[in-house]
Amino acid sequence: MYIGISAYNHESAIAIVNKNGELLDYCKEESLSRIKGDQSFPKRALKRLIQIHNIDSSIIEKVIFYEKPLSSFLIPLKIASKSLPGSLDFLVHQLRNFKNSSINCFLDLNKFMPGLENKLIYIDHHLSHTLTALLYSKSQENICSIVVDGFGDRSTSTISFINNINNIRELWAAEYPYSLGLFYSTITDFLGFAINEGEYKVMGLSAYGNENSPHARLVKNLIKWNDITKNIDTEMEYFSYHKSVSNSYSEKLTNLLGEPRNPFVPLMPDDKYFQKYADIAKGAQDSVNMILKKIFEHAYNLTNSNKYLFSGGVALNSACLNSLAELSFVDELIVPPSPGDSGAAIGSAFYGYITSNKKPRKILKPSLFPSVFNCNEQLEQVKKIISEKFELISDCHHSALQITSKLIKNGEIIGTIISNSETGPRALGNRSLLCDGLNKQAVDTLNTVIKNRSPFRPTAPAMTIATAKKYYQIKSELKTCYLSMNATCKCIDNNISLDFPVTHIDGTARIQIVEDESILDQLLCILKPMGIEILANSSLNISGDPTCFDLIDSLMVCSLTPLKYLLTDFGLLKKK
Amino acid sequence: MKLGCFDLMKEKNILRILHETLHAEHGSALEMLAACKATSRDNLVYGYFEHAKDEYIHTKTFKKILATRIENTHVEIARNYRFTPIGIIKKGYVDNNGFLIETLKLKDFVAYVYTNELLAKKSFERILKLIKDNKRDFDSILDIMKDELRHHGMAREYFLKYYPNLQPYHLFLYKLRETIKNKTRRIYYKNIEFLEIIFKPLYSLLALLGGYLLLKFNHYHFYRENINLMDISSKSLL
Ligand SMILES: [Fe+2]
Ligand SMILES: [Fe+2]
Ligand SMILES: [Fe+2]
Numbered sequence: 001m002y003i004g005i006s007a008y009n010h011e012s013a014i015a016i017v018n019k020n021g022e023l024l025d026y027c028k029e030e031s032l033s034r035i036k037g038d039q040s041f042p043k044r045a046l047k048r049l050i051q052i053h054n055i056d057s058s059i060i061e062k063v064i065f066y067e068k069p070l071s072s073f074l075i076p077l078k079i080a081s082k083s084l085p086g087s088l089d090f091l092v093h094q095l096r097n098f099k100n101s102s103i104n105c106f107l108d109l110n111k112f113m114p115g116l117e118n119k120l121i122y123i124d125h126h127l128s129h130t131l132t133a134l135l136y137s138k139s140q141e142n143i144c145s146i147v148v149d150g151f152g153d154r155s156t157s158t159i160s161f162i163n164n165i166n167n168i169r170e171l172w173a174a175e176y177p178y179s180l181g182l183f184y185s186t187i188t189d190f191l192g193f194a195i196n197e198g199e200y201k202v203m204g205l206s207a208y209g210n211e212n213s214p215h216a217r218l219v220k221n222l223i224k225w226n227d228i229t230k231n232i233d234t235e236m237e238y239f240s241y242h243k244s245v246s247n248s249y250s251e252k253l254t255n256l257l258g259e260p261r262n263p264f265v266p267l268m269p270d271d272k273y274f275q276k277y278a279d280i281a282k283g284a285q286d287s288v289n290m291i292l293k294k295i296f297e298h299a300y301n302l303t304n305s306n307k308y309l310f311s312g313g314v315a316l317n318s319a320c321l322n323s324l325a326e327l328s329f330v331d332e333l334i335v336p337p338s339p340g341d342s343g344a345a346i347g348s349a350f351y352g353y354i355t356s357n358k359k360p361r362k363i364l365k366p367s368l369f370p371s372v373f374n375c376n377e378q379l380e381q382v383k384k385i386i387s388e389k390f391e392l393i394s395d396c397h398h399s400a401l402q403i404t405s406k407l408i409k410n411g412e413i414i415g416t417i418i419s420n421s422e423t424g425p426r427a428l429g430n431r432s433l434l435c436d437g438l439n440k441q442a443v444d445t446l447n448t449v450i451k452n453r454s455p456f457r458p459t460a461p462a463m464t465i466a467t468a469k470k471y472y473q474i475k476s477e478l479k480t481c482y483l484s485m486n487a488t489c490k491c492i493d494n495n496i497s498l499d500f501p502v503t504h505i506d507g508t509a510r511i512q513i514v515e516d517e518s519i520l521d522q523l524l525c526i527l528k529p530m531g532i533e534i535l536a537n538s539s540l541n542i543s544g545d546p547t548c549f550d551l552i553d554s555l556m557v558c559s560l561t562p563l564k565y566l567l568t569d570f571g572l573l574k575k576k
Numbered sequence: 577m578k579l580g581c582f583d584l585m586k587e588k589n590i591l592r593i594l595h596e597t598l599h600a601e602h603g604s605a606l607e608m609l610a611a612c613k614a615t616s617r618d619n620l621v622y623g624y625f626e627h628a629k630d631e632y633i634h635t636k637t638f639k640k641i642l643a644t645r646i647e648n649t650h651v652e653i654a655r656n657y658r659f660t661p662i663g664i665i666k667k668g669y670v671d672n673n674g675f676l677i678e679t680l681k682l683k684d685f686v687a688y689v690y691t692n693e694l695l696a697k698k699s700f701e702r703i704l705k706l707i708k709d710n711k712r713d714f715d716s717i718l719d720i721m722k723d724e725l726r727h728h729g730m731a732r733e734y735f736l737k738y739y740p741n742l743q744p745y746h747l748f749l750y751k752l753r754e755t756i757k758n759k760t761r762r763i764y765y766k767n768i769e770f771l772e773i774i775f776k777p778l779y780s781l782l783a784l785l786g787g788y789l790l791l792k793f794n795h796y797h798f799y800r801e802n803i804n805l806m807d808i809s810s811k812s813l814l
Contacts, residue, residue: 033606033670033675034606034609034610035606035661035662035664035665035670036661036662037660037661037662038661038662038665039662040665040672043674044674064810068812068813068814069813070813070814071813071814074790074793077786077787077790078790078791078793080787081786081787081788081790081791082791084784084787084788085784087787088780088783088784088787091783091784091786091787092776092779092780092783095779095782095783095786096779103813121810121811122810122811122812122813123810124800124805124808126805127805127806127808130805154799154800158800160805165806166806167804167806168804168805168806169802169803169804169805170800170801170802170803170805171801171802172801173799173800173801192651192655194658194660259651260651260655261651262646262647262649262651262654262655263654263655263658264642264643264646264647264649264654264657265647351810354806355806355810378613380616380618381613381615381616381618381621382618382621382625383618384618384619384621384622385618385621385622385625388622542632544659544661545661550613552609552612552613552625553609555625556609556625556628556629556632559625559629560629560632560633
C-alpha cells in the first residue's frame with residue numbers, strides 16, 4: 001500500500017493506492033472535520049482509511065508527501081527578505097509558524113500514526129500534480145503537462161514532458177513570486193471574497209464585466225507575458241502577498257482601482273458598484289486566459305505536443321479551458337477531477353507505487369467517485385433521527401428513482417447521498433442537489449433559497465452527450481473534462497439554450513456529461529419520456545460548508561434548509 | 577454615520593467579541609456533530625444532532641448580527657472581521673489534536689458540555705449588555721441563551737441518568753474545574769500578550785538576521801530545468 005498526503009497549504013487529503021496500482025480510497029480532511037478548506041494534517045482521513053480498509057501498518061510500503069517541505073518553507077522567506085525591513089512582520093510570522101509548516105509532517109505522522117513517519121518520502125510538488133493528471137489519460141507516454149498554481153515548493157507554473165512514466169522532464173518554470181494563481185487570489189481578496197474559496201465567485205462575476213472598460217484594462221496591465229524572457233511578468237508593487245501577512249495587495253492597487261469591496265455588503269446585479277467589480281473580475285479572468293494561452297503556446301514550441309495535461313489550482317478555472325481547447329495545436333486537454341492541491345495526494349500515492357518497481361507498471365484509471373462510503377454504515381445510528389423527522393417513502397432503489405423523477409418533474413429539488421463521494425469540488429450526482437434544469441423557479445430556489453448563493457453565480461447543468469450536442473458547442477478536445485464538470489462551453493449560436501436557466505449570462509454553461517450507469521444517467525433515462533433531458537446539478541451543502549460526506553451531514557442540510565427530499569442508498573426520504 | 581474615537585474603540589470591541597463568538601458557536605456546532613457521529617446509542621445520536629443543529633443556527637444568527645453591524649463600517653476595518661472556517665482551528669475553538677469527543681472520555685465530554693453551556697450563557701449576558709441598543713439583535717441573543725440553558729439541562733439530565741453514582745455536587749466540582757480552566761486560559765493568554773512584548777524584538781532580530789542570511793543563500797538547486805523529476809531524491813526535503 002502507498003499513502004499519499006496533501007496538507008498544510010490547501011485542503012488536506014489522503015489517498016491510498018494498493019499494490020495493483022488501483023486507487024483504493026481517497027478522502028479529504030474537510031469531509032470529516034466539516035471545516036471548509038481544512039488544511040491541518042489529515043489525521044481523521046488517515047485514521048478512517050486505515051480503519052475501514054483494515055490496513056495493517058506492515059503492508060504500508062511508503063507514505064508520500066506532496067511537496068518538498070524545506071523548499072516550500074525557505075523560498076517565500078528568501079523572497080520576502082528582499083523587501084526587508086518592510087517585510088519583517090512577514091518573516092517573523094513565518095518563523096513563528098514553523099510548527100504549522102509542512103516540515104512538521106514527520107512529527108504529525110509520528111503523533112497520529114506512530115511508526116509511519118519512518119516510511120515518509122517527499123515528491124516534487126508539481127510532479128505530484130502532473131502524476132495526478134496523468135492517471136486520467138489513456139496513454140501515459142509522450143504527453144505534455146502544464147501545472148499552474150499559487151505556489152508549490154519552488155515554482156508557480158511549470159511545463160514538463162512525459163516521455164514515459166519513469167521519465168518526466170521539466171522544461172520551463174515560472175518562479176515565485178510571479179504567480180498567476182496568487183494574482184487571481186489577490187483580485188479575489190480585493191473583491192471581498194475569501195482567498196482559496198471565492199475564486200469561483202470572481203469567475204462567475206467576470207461574465208458580467210466589460211473587457212474594454214477602464215477597470216478591466218487596468219487589471220490586465222498588472223500581469224503580462226514577456227515575449228522576450230518567455231515568462232510571466234507581474235507588476236509586483238501592486239501586490240503584497242509575498243511580503244505581508246495580512247494584505248495580499250498594496251496601497252497602490254487601492255489607488256489604482258479605488259476602494260476594495262466590503263465583504264459584508266451583499267453584491268447584487270443592480271447595485272451601484274456592481275459593474276465596477278464585475279469589470280475588475282473580467283480583467284482578472286481575461287489575464288488568466290491570455291497568460292495560459294501563452295504558456296500553452298510556449299509548451300507547444302518546446303515539445304511539439306498535441307496532448308496536454310493541465311492541473312494545479314488554476315486549472316479549477318473552468319472558464320479558461322474552452323479557449324485553450326481552441327488553440328490549433330491542442331488535440332486533447334485533460335484536467336483531473338481534482339486538479340488542486342487536495343487531489344495531488346492521489347498523484348503522490350501513485351509516485352510511491354511507480355517508483356517501488358524498476359520496470360514501468362500498469363496504472364488503473366481512478367473512478368470519479370473514489371471516496372468510499374455507504375449510507376448503511378450509519379443507518380442504525382440515525383434510526384431515531386429518521387423516525388422523528390423523516391418518512392421513508394420508498395426503500396427500493398428502482399421505485400425510489402421513479403418517484404424522484406416524478407418529483408423533479410413537479411419542480412421539486414432532491415438531495416442525493418449515494419454510495420462513494422466525488423474526488424473534486426464538483427458534485428457529479430452522488431452528493432448533489434438536483435432539479436429540472438429548465439424550470440427557472442426550481443433552479444432559482446435551489447441556488448438562492450437552499451444554497452444561499454449570490455445570484456450572479458450560475459448553476460451547472462448535467463446531461464447525456466446526445467443532449468449536449470443539441471444545445472452546446474461541445475469540443476472533442478475536452479471530452480474527459482466534461483465528465484467531471486471541469487470546463488465551460490458555449491451555447492450553439494441562436495440556440496434556445498441561451499435562455500436556459502442553467503446557462504450563464506455570457507452564453508456559457510459548465511456542463512457535466514453524465515457517465516453511463518451513474519445515478520444521473522439512470523435518472524435522465526427515466527426523465528426523458530417525461531420531457532426532461534437536463535438536470536441542474538449543484539453540490540449538497542450549505543454555503544460555506546464542505547460538500548456533505550456522510551448520511552448525517554445530509555440529514556443536517558435537510559434540517560437546516562427548506563430541502564425536503566433525500567435520495568439515499570437505502571431509499572427516498574421525505575422531511576416531515 | 578461618523579464615530580468618535582471612543583465610540584470607534586467601543587464598536588471595534590463589540591465587533592471583535594461578535595467575531596470571536598461566531599467562531600466559538602461554529603466550533604460548538606462541529607463538536608456536537610462530531611459527537612453525534614461518534615455515538616452509537618440512537619437516543620444520544622438524536623440529542624447531539626439537535627444540539628448541533630441549534631449551534632448551526634446560532635452561528636447563522638451571529639453571522640447576521642455581525643454583518644448588519646459592519647455593513648457601514650470602513651472597508652479596511654470590515655475586512656478584519658471576515659469569518660473563515662479554518663479560523664475555528666487557528667483561534668483554538670476546535671483543537672488541532674481533534675474534537676473533544678475524539679480526545680476526551682465520554683464522561684468528561686458530557687461534563688464539559690454541561691459546564692460549558694452554562695459558561696456560554698454567561699458570556700452571552702455580557703454581549704447583551706454591549707448591544708442593548710439594538711432590539712432585534714438583543715432578542716435573537718436572548719433566544720440563543722434559552723437554547724444554551726436547555727442544552728445545559730439536557731447534559732445534566734444525561735449525566736445523572738447514565739452516571740447515577742454521581743451526585744449533583746460532582747457536577748458542581750466539574751463546573752468549578754471548567755471555570756478555573758477558563759480563567760487560567762485567560763491568564764495564559766494575558767501572559768502571552770505580555771511575553772509577546774518582551775519577545776517581539778527578539779523574534780524580529782532573529783528574523784532580520786535570518787532574512788539577510790537567506791539573501792546570501794543561492795537557491796540554484798531549486799531549479800529543475802531539464803531534470804527528470806522522477807529521479808530527484810525522494811528523501812531530500814529540498
Ligand atoms: Fe499546488
Ligand atoms: Fe450556542
Ligand atoms: Fe449550546
